[in-house]
Amino acid sequence: MHVIDRHVYANRGRGVDPAHKAALVLLVLALCLLLDRPMVGLLACAWMWVLSSLWAGLPTGVFGRVLLAQGSFLVLAVAGVALSAGTAFPAGVSWVVHVGPLAVWASFGSVDTALHLATRALGGTAALDFLVLTTPLVDIVELLRRLRIPSVLIDIVALTYRFIFILLESLDRMHNAQDSRLGYSSFGNAVKSAGLLGSRLFVDSYQRSKRLQIALDSRGYSGDLQGLTPSYRTDRSLWWLGAAATATLLIGRVLI
Amino acid sequence: MTPILQLEEVRYTYPGNAEPALRGANLSLWGGKKIAVLGRNGSGKSTLFLHCNGILRPDGGQLYLAGKPVKYDRGSLLGLRRHVGIVFQNPDDQLFSASVVQDMSFGPLNLGLSQVEASRRVEEAAEQCEIVDLLDRPTHALSGGQKARVALAGVLAMEPSVILVDEVMASLDPWMRDQILSILHDFAARGRTVVLATHDLALARTWADLVAVMEGGRVLAVDTPDVIFSSEAMLAHLGPRSAWFYPPLRSASEAALAPQGDRATKPVAPAVPAPVDGPLCEPLTVPTERNPHSNGSGNVHADLGKMTQR
Numbered sequence: 076m077h078v079i080d081r082h083v084y085a086n087r088g089r090g091v092d093p094a095h096k097a098a099l100v101l102l103v104l105a106l107c108l109l110l111d112r113p114m115v116g117l118l119a120c121a122w123m124w125v126l127s128s129l130w131a132g133l134p135t136g137v138f139g140r141v142l143l144a145q146g147s148f149l150v151l152a153v154a155g156v157a158l159s160a161g162t163a164f165p166a167g168v169s170w171v172v173h174v175g176p177l178a179v180w181a182s183f184g185s186v187d188t189a190l191h192l193a194t195r196a197l198g199g200t201a202a203l204d205f206l207v208l209t210t211p212l213v214d215i216v217e218l219l220r221r222l223r224i225p226s227v228l229i230d231i232v233a234l235t236y237r238f239i240f241i242l243l244e245s246l247d248r249m250h251n252a253q254d255s256r257l258g259y260s261s262f263g264n265a266v267k268s269a270g271l272l273g274s275r276l277f278v279d280s281y282q283r284s285k286r287l288q289i290a291l292d293s294r295g296y297s298g299d300l301q302g303l304t305p306s307y308r309t310d311r312s313l314w315w316l317g318a319a320a321t322a323t324l325l326i327g328r329v330l331i
Numbered sequence: 332m333t334p335i336l337q338l339e340e341v342r343y344t345y346p347g348n349a350e351p352a353l354r355g356a357n358l359s360l361w362g363g364k365k366i367a368v369l370g371r372n373g374s375g376k377s378t379l380f381l382h383c384n385g386i387l388r389p390d391g392g393q394l395y396l397a398g399k400p401v402k403y404d405r406g407s408l409l410g411l412r413r414h415v416g417i418v419f420q421n422p423d424d425q426l427f428s429a430s431v432v433q434d435m436s437f438g439p440l441n442l443g444l445s446q447v448e449a450s451r452r453v454e455e456a457a458e459q460c461e462i463v464d465l466l467d468r469p470t471h472a473l474s475g476g477q478k479a480r481v482a483l484a485g486v487l488a489m490e491p492s493v494i495l496v497d498e499v500m501a502s503l504d505p506w507m508r509d510q511i512l513s514i515l516h517d518f519a520a521r522g523r524t525v526v527l528a529t530h531d532l533a534l535a536r537t538w539a540d541l542v543a544v545m546e547g548g549r550v551l552a553v554d555t556p557d558v559i560f561s562s563e564a565m566l567a568h569l570g571p572r573s574a575w576f577y578p579p580l581r582s583a584s585e586a587a588l589a590p591q592g593d594r595a596t597k598p599v600a601p602a603v604p605a606p607v608d609g610p611l612c613e614p615l616t617v618p619t620e621r622n623p624h625s626n627g628s629g630n631v632h633a634d635l636g637k638m639t640q641r
C-alpha cells in the first residue's frame with residue numbers, strides 16, 4: 076500500500092488524463108484475454124514495464140517488484156492446474172514423480188493450460204499495475220464519475236481509501252500503547268492484546284464515523300461528497316506508445 | 332446593532348446522559364471580535380460550538396442568527412452553516428478526502444457555488460494559510476501542523492461570518508500556533524468573528540478581545556481580558572494557582588479606587604460583551620512578590636503580549 080502510494084503522487088504520468096491511461100490499459104487487458112497466447116501476455120508485461128519506467132519515470136525496480144509479488148501468487152494458483160496428485164496416475168501423462176505411495180503428475184496439456192492462464196493473467200495484471208502506479212485515487216474517482224457510476228458507490232470508494240490510512244494510524248498507535256506495556260511479551264499476552272485491539276479498533280471506527288458525519292454536516296453536506304473537477308493534460312506520446320504496444324501484441328499473436 | 336449569532340438560555344443533555352452538558356448558556360457574537368473561550372474539560376465548550384453550527388439542537392432556549400430565530404429545517408441549517416464554520420479539535424476527523432484540494436472545495440461546493448468560484452475561494456484560502464504547495468498532496472501524507480492548516484483553510488474557503496476553533500492549539504508548535512493565530516487575527520480584522528476554545532490563559536489574555544469563561548454548562552462571564560483577569564472570582568475558575576501566574580492587572584486597592592472599580596469584582600453580570608476601546612492589553616507589570624515562579628523576571632507575560640499582539 077505505502078509503496079504504491081509513495082510513487083503514485085510523484086511520477087511524470089500523474090497529470091495525464093486518467094481516461095487516456097485507462098483506455099490504453101483496457102485495450103491491453105482485452106488483447107491479453109482475447110488473443111490468449113503466452114507470448115502476448117509476456118509482451119504486455121514488457122510494454123507496461125517500459126511505460127511505467129520510461130514514460131512515467133517510476134524507478135525501474137518498482138514495477139518489477141509489484142509484478143513479482145503478484146506473479147508469485149499466480150504461480151501458486153496455476154500450480155494446481157498444471158499438477159495433479161493421487162495414488163494412481165492415468166495413461167498418457169508426460170511427467171510423474173513418486174513421493175512415497177503418492178504420485179504427482181503433469182501432462183503437456185495441463186502445463187500448456189497453466190501457462191496460458193498464468194501469462195494471460197500476468198499481462199492483465201501488469202496493465203492494471205501501470206494504471207494503479209501512475210494514477211492517484213482522486214483521478215480514478217474522477218474517472219468513475221465521468222463514467223456515470225452511481226455517486227453512492229464512488230463516495231464509498233473515496234471514503235474507504237481515506238479510512239484505510241486513518242485506521243492504519245490508529246492500529247499503529249494502539250499497538251504501540253499495548254506493546255509499551257508488555258502487551259506482546261508472551262504468546263498468551265499477544266493473543267489477548269490482539270483481541271482487545273481488534274474490538275477496540277471496531278469501536279474506534281464507529282465513533283470516528285460519527286465524528287466524520289458531524290464534520291461533514293458542519294460544512295453543509297447534502298448527500299454528495301462534492302469536489303472540484305481536476306484538470307488534466309493530454310500526452311500524445313502515450314497514444315503513440317499505445318499504438319506501438321497494440322501492434323506488438325498483434326504481431327506476437329501472429330508470429331508465435 | 333444585533334449580534335451575528337446569539338445563544339439564549341441554551342440547554343442540552345446528550346442522549347443517555349443524566350447530567351446536562353449545557354444548562355442555560357448565553358453568548359452573543361459580534362463582528363470583528365476575537366473571543367477566547369476558557370473553561371475546564373467537560374465544561375461544555377465543544378457542545379456549545381456544535382450548537383452554534385446547528386449540529387446539535389437545543390432541548391431548551393433559542394439561537395438567533397442576525398436577530399432571527401434559527402429554525403432547524405434544511406434551508407435554515409444551510410444558512411446557519413454558511414455563516415458559522417467549525418474547525419474541529421482533531422483535523423483527522425475533518426479531512427475526509429484523499430487530496431487536499433478536494434477536501435477544501437467540499438464546503439464551497441456544498442454552498443452551491445460554481446466550480447470557478449469554488450476554486451477561486453480554495454486558492455485564496457490556500458494562500459492565506461500558506462498551503463498552496465500542499466494542494467495536490469494526499470491528505471494522509473501531511474504532518475499534524477499541515478493538517479491543522481488544511482482543516483482551517485477548508486472552513487475559511489466557505490467565507491463564514493463566524494469561525495469557531497476548538498482547541499487546535501495544544502498539538503501545534505509555537506511557530507505553527509503563531510501562524511494560525513495570525514490567520515485568525517486577519518479574519519477578525521475583516522469584520523468577522525473568531526471564537527477560540529483554549530486552555531492557554533496567556534493566549535486568552537494577550538490575543539483575545541473578549542474572554543468567555545464556561546463552567547458546568549453555563550457561560551459565567553464574557554468580558555475583556557482586563558476585567559476577567561482582574562477578578563479573583565474568575566481566576567479561581569480558570570485553574571489552581573492561576574492567580575499566581577496571572578495576577579490581577581491592577582492591584583486590588585487600585586481597582587477599588589478606580590471609578591468603575593466595581594466591574595472588577597462583579598464581572599459575572601451580563602453576557603453582553605463590553606465594547607473594546609483603547610489598547611487590547613495594557614503593558615503588564617507583574618509584581619514579583621506575588622509570583623513565586625518568576626525569579627524576578629516578572630515581565631515574561633509582557634513580552635508575550637507584545638509578540639502575539641499584532
Ligand SMILES: Nc1ncnc2c1ncn2[C@@H]1O[C@H](COP(=O)(O)OP(=O)(O)O)[C@@H](O)[C@H]1O
Pocket residue numbers: 345346348351352370371372373374375376377378379
Ligand atoms: N458525544 C457525547 N456523548 C455523551 N456525552 C457527551 C458527549 N460529548 C460531550 N459529552 C458530555 O458533555 C459535557 C460537556 O462536554 P464538552 O462539551 O465536550 O466539554 P469541553 O469541550 O468543554 O471539554 C461533558 O460532561 C461530557 O461528558
Ligand SMILES: [Mg+2]
Pocket residue numbers: 376377378497498
Ligand atoms: Mg472539547
